[in-house]
Amino acid sequence: MAPHPVAIARLARSWSQGRLAEVAGIPRTTVSAIESRRLAPSVNAALAVAKALELSVEHLFSPGPTASQWAIEPGSDHIRYRSARVGERLLAYPVESLAVAPAPHDGVWKRGETGELPTSPYAGETLVLACCDPAVGLLAHALGREAGVRLLVLERGGLAALDLLRRGLVHLAGLHFSTTNHPDRNQEIAKRELGPGHHLIRVASWEEGLARPISERRSGTATLSKRNITWALREPGSAARDCLDQFLGAKMAPAGRVVGGHSAVAGSVRSGWADAGVCVRLSAEEAGLAFQPLRTEALDFCLAEDSLGDPRIKALLRVLQSRDHRRLLKELPGYDASETGEVFAA
Numbered sequence: 001m002a003p004h005p006v007a008i009a010r011l012a013r014s015w016s017q018g019r020l021a022e023v024a025g026i027p028r029t030t031v032s033a034i035e036s037r038r039l040a041p042s043v044n045a046a047l048a049v050a051k052a053l054e055l056s057v058e059h060l061f062s063p064g065p066t067a068s069q070w071a072i073e074p075g076s077d078h079i080r081y082r083s084a085r086v087g088e089r090l091l092a093y094p095v096e097s098l099a100v101a102p103a104p105h106d107g108v109w110k111r112g113e114t115g116e117l118p119t120s121p122y123a124g125e126t127l128v129l130a131c132c133d134p135a136v137g138l139l140a141h142a143l144g145r146e147a148g149v150r151l152l153v154l155e156r157g158g159l160a161a162l163d164l165l166r167r168g169l170v171h172l173a174g175l176h177f178s179t180t181n182h183p184d185r186n187q188e189i190a191k192r193e194l195g196p197g198h199h200l201i202r203v204a205s206w207e208e209g210l211a212r213p214i215s216e217r218r219s220g221t222a223t224l225s226k227r228n229i230t231w232a233l234r235e236p237g238s239a240a241r242d243c244l245d246q247f248l249g250a251k252m253a254p255a256g257r258v259v260g261g262h263s264a265v266a267g268s269v270r271s272g273w274a275d276a277g278v279c280v281r282l283s284a285e286e287a288g289l290a291f292q293p294l295r296t297e298a299l300d301f302c303l304a305e306d307s308l309g310d311p312r313i314k315a316l317l318r319v320l321q322s323r324d325h326r327r328l329l330k331e332l333p334g335y336d337a338s339e340t341g342e343v344f345a346a
Contacts, residue, residue, distance in 0.1 A: 003125055003148030005060045005311070007035040009053045011147045012314035024052040055311070068092040068119045071128075071169045072154075077112075080105035082152055083119045084126035087168055090119045093128070093152060100153045100261075102137065103144075122150055127312045130154040130161035131174025132238070133203065133299060134262045134283050135335070138328055139319065146322075147315035155261045157238025162193045162302065171303060171313070174203070176239045178298040186300045190346040198346040199308060200300040203320065207334035208243050209293035211269050211284035212276045231256030232268035232277030239297060240265070244278040247294055263287075281334030293334075302346060317341060 010020050010031075017035070021028040026045050033039035034049070041049065041061070050057045068083045071091035080095040083106050095105050106120035120126075125148060129136070132155055140151035154161075154170065161173035178186040190198055211232075231254040234240040240262065248254060256277075259268050265277035266287035284291040307313055319325050321341030329337035 004035045004037060005124055006031070006049060006053070008125055008148055008315065009055055009060065009311035010035075012311040012318060013053070014318060020049070020052060024048040053311075054309070068117045068123070070094075070117075074109065074111075077110065079109045080107070081109055081117075082106045082126070083123040084128045084152055085123045086128060086171060089168070090123055091128075091169065092117050092119075093154070097155060099263075100136070100155050103140070103150050103152065125312065126150040126152055127172065127316060128152045128154065128170040129172045129174065129301065130156040130164045130170045131172070131299075131301070132157055132161075132240075132261050133174055134280065134286075135204075135329070135332055139203075139316075139325070142319045142322075142325055143315060146319060147312075149312050149315045157235050157240070158189070159193065159237030160235070162190065165302060165304075166194055171307060171310070172201075172301040172316075173303075174299060174301055175200075176206070176208070176297040176299040177242060178300070179295045181295075183298065186298060186302075187344075187346045190302045194302070194346070196346075197305045198302055199305050200302050200344055200346050201317065201320065202339045202342040202344075203299045203301055204329050204340055205296055205298050205336040205338075207281040207291075207293040208240060208278060208295055208297050209281065209284075209291055210247075210276055211266050211279050211287070211289045211291055213269065213272075214288060214290050216290055228255065229275040230273070232265040232274035233258045234265065234278065235260070240278045243294055243297075247278070282332050285333045296336075298339075305345075308343070317343070 017031045018028050021031045025048055034041050046057050046061050050060055068090040071093050074094050081092045083092050107118055127149055136153050143149040143151050158175045164170045165173040175186040177189055186200055233256045235258050259265055262279035262283040265279040266283040266289055268274040269277050269289055270287040281291050326337040326340050329335045
């Protein structure tokens with residue numbers, strides 16, 4: 001059974017059941033019974049809990065609608081899907097990759113079937129993130145373990161992720177355009193694409209660069225911008241493609257095929273159908289490739305300012321700011337967690 005919204009909001013504040021009971025002025029056994037769904041609270045108890053958690057009664061206790069609509073149109077006639085509440089809407093997302101988002105699916109949809117698309121009880125406890133961080137599974141695991149929040153990840157490059165956020169289809173969009181030489185670029189792009197009213201959460205800094213077969217470890221990078229090679233390309237609008245275009249210069253258009261995500265770039269080079277590609281150091285090293293850093297980037301999650309009070313976002317921030325998660329990130333190749341968890345306006 002999905003965690004009760006009261007439990008999600010309580011954990012987002014790092015409160016025990018006893019602490020919530022004390023602030024709300026009700027017995028701890030009442031809090032326990034509400035969270036386990038053994039008790040439908042009285043009006044007074046519901047108001048007291050909502051006031052203590054600084055949330056509306058509707059957010060904590062409303063059953064809400066029971067059917068979802070597609071956030072992303074299904075690409076086949078037989079689709080596994082997951083549900084999430086984003087804003088006031090219940091949305092369904094076709095399962096795209098178990099590797100990126102290993103959570104079980106909520107249901108199966110078949111084209112031609114009549115009736116509504118049922119919503120999972122997990123919808124209110126699910127965060128939807130569009131990003132291409134290959135280490136995002138660590139965050140998903142910690143959120144589920146520590147706060148009962150399910151993280152649904154859509155693997156998208158920067159501008160594609162921002163477009164989903166602009167259309168209200170995700171809670172968070174990942175960006176890593178900011179570099180040492182241009183540290184405010186994530187803010188500038190977010191403001192350009194979305195307008196005012198958004199914030200950024202610093203997730204990490206990492207190294208992005210060239211991934212090549214280990215046999216070319218001692219080769220220089222200058223020849224890559226001069227000879228004809230096959231590239232594993234990221235889509236236009238992604239930071240990895242921006243990095244490659246910057247490396248090659250405006251006069252040279254790379255030849256190759258577009259793949260999705262840093263791990264896909266590294267896998268393409270490892271399999272031999274691409275000579276090189278741009279990805280983060282983590283993906284290159286996991287694939288056993290040679291890596292030449294080109295720039296250090298800041299990875300941020302962009303979100304609407306008014307969603308900072310969402311218990312799921314509060315739980316996310318608590319995990320990002322935790323000592324354990326920052327330690328894990330620091331131990332990854334090319335990652336820096338010195339600013340992880342900081343929040344600033346776009």
